[in-house]
Amino acid sequence: MAESEGKEMSFLAHLEELRWHLVRSFIAIVLVAVAVFIFQKDIYENFLLAHRDPNFLTYRAFCNFFSAFGVESGFCNVEFSGELQSLKVTQQFMNSIWTSLILGLIVAFPYVLWEIWRFIAPGLHEQEVKKSRGFILIASLLFxxxxxxxxxxxxxxxxxxxxNYEITDMIQNQFTMDSHIGLVTNTLLGVAIMFELPVIIYFLSKIGLVTPAFLKRYRKHALVLVLILAAIITPPDVASQVIVSIPILILYEISIKVSKRVIKNQEKKYGK
Known part of the structure; x- marks a missing residue:
């Protein structure tokens, strides 16, 4: 009975420790969110709404690229008609709060990782801790x-x-601020998490759920999924899908090498 109580207390102690790691992570996110909220005007105009500027860096770069090959491009005369609309009394306020929290998570991501690492590290062997000290740096860099x-x-x-997409000129595009800001924040966060693929594969390989053979066997399936994903998050033209697909496929190949390294180290450790 005493033994089971000891185990229960140990488990509760771990839960308590996890709770404080989560609390500190949440506080960090909120602090960044407060800073974003204070400077929200500049952040909205120069960051979240930056892609509505016809002179945005990428539009000019694409224009110069296509012009160099003598190809006409719509990127050379980008236009955005009409202003974004706020259709509810509380829409701007609620949007600024939610957006501040998302940007808070993005900026505070390295600290959140560090807190997660502090919780996991005590359960690792000294050699494992030494080998994975670059985890936060690599994961943050990829993010x-x-x-x-x-x-x-x-x-x-x-x-x-x-x-610029329209089915017919009888339908007029009148976008709300929620739809535009949602597109920006969801894409930023979604793609950043997607770039964590090598880190995710590292841990899945560590616990035996993924192997290099598995990743190689389903490489073609992964290619199809990547193309589908690229078609969802980009305009439906081949060039855009290729531009998005290439880095994801590179990350997939890196993930195979990461998984191979993990399995090799484990076999060496256990003498297999």
Whole structure:
């Protein structure tokens, strides 16, 4: 009986420790969110609404690229007609709060990872701790590369396409601020998480749920899924889908090598 009580207390102690890691992570997110809320005007105009500017860096880059090959491109005369609409009394306020929290999570991501690492590290062997000290740096780097890729590549193409797409001129596009900001924040967060694929594969390989053979066997299936995903988050043209697919496929190949390294280290450790 005493033994079971000891185990129960140990389990509760772990839950208590996890709770404080989560609390500190949430506090970090909220602190960043408060800062975003304070400077929301500049953040909205220069970041969240930046893709509505016809002179946005990516539009000019695409224009120069196509012009260099003598190809006419709509990116050379980008236009966004009409202003975004707020249709509810509380819409702007609620949108600014929710957006602040999402941006808070994105900015505070390395700290949240660090808190997760502090919770996991005591359960690892000393050798495992040494080998995985670069986890936070690598995971954070991949995350922010995903943020930059989505901001400068995926979002400009998506915004340009959806703002200029029309079934018939009898239907007028009148977008709300929620739809535009939602597109931006969801894409930023979604693509950033997608860039964490090698890290996710590392842990799945560590616990034996994924192997290099499995990843190689389903490489063709993964290619199809990547193309479908690219078709969903980009305009439906081949060039855009290829641009988005290439880094994801590169990450998939890196993940295979990561999984192979994990399995090799485990076999060496257990003498298999």
């Amino acid at each position: 922010f590369v995903g943020v930059l890729f989505s901001f400068f590549v995926i979002l400009p193409m998506s915004v340009y396409f959806f703002y």
